[in-house]
Amino acid sequence: MSLAEKISNAELEVMRILWREKKPVSFTDIRVELQHTKGWEKSTINTLIRRLADKEVITAEKQGVLHYTPNISESAYVQSEEQSMIDKLYAGNVKNLVAALCRRGKLSEADIDELKDFFKM
Structure with missing residues (x-):
């Protein structure tokens, strides 16, 4: 199972906080942010964590209270997500992805x- 398949969209919101902070983050800090930005209840956030x-x-460390750190980097997750999408939608062919973007007018x-x-480099 790829990283992309492991992390749900809701769980990704927790991961974004951990990646952004670049240091262990307490449950309270995660909860406060997600309650404010998403309106999620404490129990929902606890379930996601x-x-x-x-x-x-993620890993939990006891530092008075539990603090959480990611076990995967954001770049590793993004790379996995990109590859998963290309495999799923374009049979692993990046050229087909770019061609589809061109055909649909998504590239100016x-x-x-x-x-x-870029390709001339």
Whole structure:
């Protein structure tokens, strides 16, 4: 199972806090932020953290109170998510993804020129 398949969209909100802080984060700090930004209840947040710990995506450390740190980097998660999407939607073919973006008008002329310059490197 890939990292992308392990982390739900709700759990990703917890991970974003941990990645952003770059240090162990207490449950209270996570709860305060997610209650404010998402309106989630304490029990929901506790469940998300427990699931992430059970999946071994985060680690809990006792520092007076529990503090959480990610076991995977954000870049590793993004890379896994990208590959999962390409595999799922484009049979693992990145060229088909880029072609689809071009066909659907999702890339501007400036984007296309920038990509051309990138590939000339």
